[in-house]
Amino acid sequence: xxxxxxxxxxxxxxxxxxxxxxxxxxxxxxxxxxxxxxxxxxxxxxxxxxxxxxxxxxxxxxxxxxxxxxxxxxxxxxxxxxxxxxxxxxx
Numbered sequence: 298x299x300x301x302x303x304x305x306x307x308x309x310x311x312x313x314x315x316x317x318x319x320x321x322x323x324x325x326x327x328x329x330x331x332x333x334x335x336x337x338x339x340x341x342x343x344x345x346x347x348x349x350x351x352x353x354x355x356x357x358x359x360x361x362x363x364x365x366x367x368x369x370x371x372x373x374x375x376x377x378x379x380x381x382x383x384x385x386x387x388x
Contacts, residue, residue: 313347314347318342351387353383354380354383354387357376357379357383358380360376361373361376361377361380364376
């Protein structure tokens with residue numbers, strides 16, 4: 298997956314969902330069919346959903362947005378440090 302993300306970062310002509318869909322379909326089309334009544338290349342993806350396991354970071358980013366919106370720049374450095382720490386924990 299890391300390669301796909303790096304390649305996507307270098308060529309963002311499509312949305313990430315479109316890029317992943319095309320990439321997965323290409324990978325599957327290269328494989329032999331596993332069902333007797335299907336042909337090679339007979340592939341489609343109905344839906345791709347993303348979920349994030351970083352609710353703490355998302356919450357901190359929301360707080361950062363509120364700080365910026367309210368012009369409380371004196372609190373910006375503190376919240377950015379918390380975001381950085383939380384993000385590093387998840388790496």
